[in-house]
Amino acid sequence: MKIASVTIAIPVLNGAAYLDEVLRAVGRQHVDIPVEVLIVDSGSTDGSVEIARRLGARVIEIPRAEFSHGGTRNLAIAEAKGDAVVFLTQDATPASEQWLASMIEGFAQADDVALVFGPHIARPGHSHVFAREMRDHFRTWGGGERIDVHRLDRSSETIADYRRYPYKLQFFSDVNGAVARWAWKQIPYREVPYAEDQLIAREMIEAGYAKVFHPGAAVYHSHDYPPARFLRRYFDEFRSLREVLGHVEPFGLEHAARTVFHQTRLDREFMKGQGMEGLPLRRALARSARHHAVRALGSGLGARADRLPAPVRKALSLDGRSTFSPVEVPASPLLEEGPLPASARPRPRDYFSFVRSGFPRRPLTLEPAPGSVAEKESLTLAWVLPPWDRGSGGHMTIFRLIRMMEQRGHRCSIFVFDPSGTERDSGEELRERIRSGFVPIEAQVFNGLEYWIGADVGIATQWWTAYPMRDLPGCYEKLYLVQDFEPAFHAYSAEYIWAEETYRMGYRCVAYTPWMARILRQDYGLEAESFECGTDLDVYRFQDGSREPATVTVYARKETARRGVELALSGLALLKERRPDTRVVLFGSHDRPKPAFDHVDLGVVPPERLADLYRRSTVGIAFSLTTHSLVAQEMMASGLPVVELAGDNVSSALGESGEVVLQADPDPVSVAAAIEALVDDPARARAIARRARSFVEERPWERSGEQLEGALRSFLARPRDPAAGFSREAPRVAATLGGRPYDRGPHE
């Protein structure tokens, strides 16, 4: 923004020591626009006003009691005639004749520049400690050597950076800094006793304005006090920072020792670079250590002034102030709240906060998709997953699908959404866990959603993840990978209702098995395609030969109620009464079931050992009351004839009973009869096993990837069906309770 006139404003109180020098340096500036010099004096008695008037400054005199750092600067800007007001303090001397031109050049960097500031240089003769500290401090912006324009865009990444390290964007010093009048009209100084510059910078940055560091706008500014005076100054400074910004400087013996050691070492490098060595260096280092120790003590005490008695505060204060008075300032909405939707920010120890912030109902957040997105050769896919345990079957399917998508040329990223806050591993550690324990994916993995920026398609993979995914920004399409009817994982309960609610959010779904897709279409009115899962044929090799007699291997994962373990064990108990020689081998559970007949329980078994067990057994049992288990397919791949439960969920995926599995009605007698039929008729069992092997061979993981990609492209290519989307009026209780329609009417 072009600045047509400028005001240099200096609040003064007994500043005669440097004021003459400061004003003369101001007078030597080379600029070709009108310059006004304005002094706001709050009751000087040392001749400061006379110096200012003599050197041509306009002077405004205010009573000392009316002075405040924020309020007085507001007064100065209100009185100033310039488009921009450059603030100096009474002891900050412009270091060159280009100081003011540099400030003006800072505003010219962009139309939205609200603040410009320059570096401070230690005054000649002052301690090396300040020279080094100032140099290092101002290297934060543009390396201390380049013009640095910074602003806070609203990307997740920038906001995440800002939250972690707000200082870089928030820092502004009106010891030597300029404010654009247009920006000040929108966001004036807060009338606070201290840290007014940090506050105005925070508010302007968060409002989206730009701030500029210009290395040419340097001033000489430093203080050289005896140690006791420094202690009291730091006490005042950090008490005020605590009162205004709530900043609490770390304090403690170890912290102080580390700080002193670290800072002194930096001073040593600095002084060595200046050619100092020997005794002078050691003496200077002693002064450094003393200064840093004094600073650590003063800052630590100041930040904890509320815990000190008033007389102690008064004694420690350079201003002689005995009070501790926190100041109400507006909270930073970005530092407090953040850019991610509330449902995407689980709170520790508040497990269902994501559900709470998921209401009231609202439609999916989607970006308008360009027509070409369906034809893109390489899509970007961002997957949100719940945390996992080693060996989780559902996650194995997801990771295999991700790998399939990668192999088909798409780019994937994985975000782990953990509402319990118990997943402590870093993204890289999680990635290694996936690569070593599941599938060698290429995708980057993130613990949490902080770094989310969106993708062509966002994919929710489980009911928790559907809540944050609904509100996450930056996606043309959102897909829900539904592996099972998850409400049924819970008793009819709050979790049941919340899981079911995800089917009313308007996602387009890709479901495991046609049965699941049909539920989503028919009961919830969603657009749903289906996919089938593959089997690892390298591990689960076919065995057509002899098997151990009457050995029944049972997937007895008791923790997963939908596996119907009690039903399997009841059937086996009947069978054992009739045929005591039947050998029963259980596997798959940490929480081992204890049937009342003799058996072997192998617990959780690695795949290779499991494959061997399948190849030796006579009959396999892997029941599914919802979508069928991949364990059944692995048994089928190994040539083990399988008994499943009869039901549409199984037959829609595996065909009619006797084709590739034998299906039993869900009662103990039928289960026992089915097992017995396979044990007694090896030829029939072998025929089923061969057909089963062909069945899984026709369904490799590549086919699953093809089906998923096909569904994705099909969704992207056609507009959303308005009738299949989100509805605020959808029923709020179970649609399929007990397997039948339930409460379909309007609900208040």
Next chain:
Amino acid sequence: MSGEGNAEPGIDWKARAEDAERRAAEAWEAYHRIAAERADAAHYKHLLESREASFSWRITAPLRLARLVVRWLVRKSQNALRRR
């Protein structure tokens, strides 16, 4: 303004669009790679800060400080002996 009316002959717009899409996808991938590194750095920083803020860490602080001092003294005395 009609895009077709301004189409320059001989320019393969489809190839250009595909190239732009490919570059956008590469940038997306690069962002996630860099963001993953940053997330890891923030994770370990947080771990360190949590540990240093713990009660056990704070009560054992004097021991670590003493160890630092002893090591420094040992190093100094070794250097002094070496100089002799």
